[in-house]
Amino acid sequence: MKLNKEVIRVGQLASDWEEAVKQCGQLLIENGNVEARYVSAMVETVHTLGPYIVIAPGVALPHARPEDGVLQQGISVYILRKPVSFSSDKEAIVFIGLAAQNKVMHLNLMKAVAEVIGDSEQLVQLKKARTVREVQQLFDKESG
Amino acid sequence: MKILAVCGMGFGSSMMLKMTVEQVLKELNQVADVETADFSTAASLPADLIVTNEEFAKQLDDGSKPVIAIENIADSQEVKEKLIVYVG
Structure with missing residues (x-):
């Protein structure tokens, strides 16, 4: 899956998870993927359901x-310099904002994300990524 | 066998978990129905096994069926190690 450099940020600073989620969502707004209210809903989801959006160690x-x-499906990747915590035992340094229009299209996005975070080596590379290009290369795999 | 992959909305991480579980079943040469569900309805749905994250696992485990907590939902190795006890 090819990602625009506009939806990727590395080396970011955030004071807490809420700021990181908002910044990650802001990339989706600017890229035309979602309306502003979608980002409020992202934050609200964490308040309602808890830190379950941490789907792998260090990844939200x-x-x-x-x-x-949602206007157009897509993802954004927002990587922090230091992790922020969601709860006493959940923290994240990588935020992958997801905008999905329906379950079928959604699967392709999830597959691309799963290939990176399901592979421990690639996951380490993603967490340590210091350039936008490194992130693009991790996601730009054969499965597209 | 019916397996429920559960997340908060039944739309985000549960779909990724369903993909990982299906991949593992294939590797193990096993067949099962894998469905996604959101946390609020999961408890009332019929299933032989629930896979979910650590927080939801604690809340969904009422003793009626096995509930497996997954730390990295995309990690097929972790899912395989935890699932193999119950399938096959």
């Missing part, structure tokens, strides 16, 4: 529902 997948304002 903030998202909301299609009807919360």
Whole structure:
């Protein structure tokens, strides 16, 4: 899957998870993937359901529902310099913002994300990525 | 066998977990129905096994069926190690 450099940020600073989720969501807004209300829904989801968006050690997948304002499906990747905590035992340094329109299209996005975070070596590289190009290369794999 | 992959909305991480579980089943040469569900309805759905994250696992484990907590939902190795006890 090819990612625009506009939806990737590395070496970022955030004071807490909420700021990181908002910044990650802001990339989706600027790229035309979602309306502003989608990002509020992303934050609200964490408040309601807890830190379950931490889907792998150090990786958060903030998202909301299609009807919360998705315009075009896509992901954003927001990588922090230092992790922020969600709870006493959950923290994240990589935020992957997800905008999905329906379950079928969604699967392709999830597959691309799963290939990177399901591989311990690639996951380490993603967490340590210091350039946008490194992130693009990790996601730009054969499966597309 | 019916396996439920559970996350908060039944739409985000549960779909990734479903993909990982299906991949593992294939590797183990096993067949099972894998469905996604959101946390609020999961407890009332019929299933032989639930896979989910650590927080939801604690809350969904009512003793009626095995509930497996996964730390990295995309890690097929972790899912395989935890699932193999219950399938096959």
